[in-house]
Amino acid sequence: DAGVTQSPTHLIKTRGQQVTLRCSPKSGHDTVSWYQQALGQGPQFIFQYYEEEERQRGNFPDRFSGHQFPNYSSELNVNALLLGDSALYLCASSPGLAPYEQYFGPGTRLTVT
């Protein structure tokens, strides 16, 4: 049983560019949450998707957007990249909206130069 998978593993972008990160949830999970983990910090909640809709959003600007597909996989898009967007982006999946069954993927390391 595959766990949560994320792609790509690493990527480097230039300021002002746009990036798309992808996540496939654990089998049987229908809810995907995205977190940003800056260096030396704990993960911070970006948003959560369930039934292809954004259900909750953290304190992130509109440059951060997402999407969930019918197969429950999800994308995180970041527009107009800033140096401060450099971080590890973690995807977590869960069965339904409850917070206590979140399984995390290995993350995508984004570097903005």
Place this chain on the structure above:
Amino acid sequence: AQSVTQPDIHITVSEGASLELRCNYSYGATPYLFWYVQSPGQGLQLLLKYFSGDTLVQGIKGFEAEFKRSQSSFNLRKPSVHWSDAAEYFCAVAPFNSGNTPLVFGKGTRLSVIA
């Protein structure tokens, strides 16, 4: 808003020694409580969780945590540390009975293990 404090940024222990990592939370009611571990370059792995009931919770890899309501704490312990336990440890909370609510994480404690 709820918050999580992990007062120790970095802890070094000898292999075989006992370990306690501290976690305090700020929230009006008892939240769901979690400990995650993150090895270098890896995602987060759930060690244990507390929802209700027995305040001493057993987790994977020989870890346990104790919930103390009076101190708003949820400290992680291990009686004998192994070199493979070197990693970053995160305490997290989610408000109780709120359904659709994300996890709030502390800033983490980095554990180093020396021979």
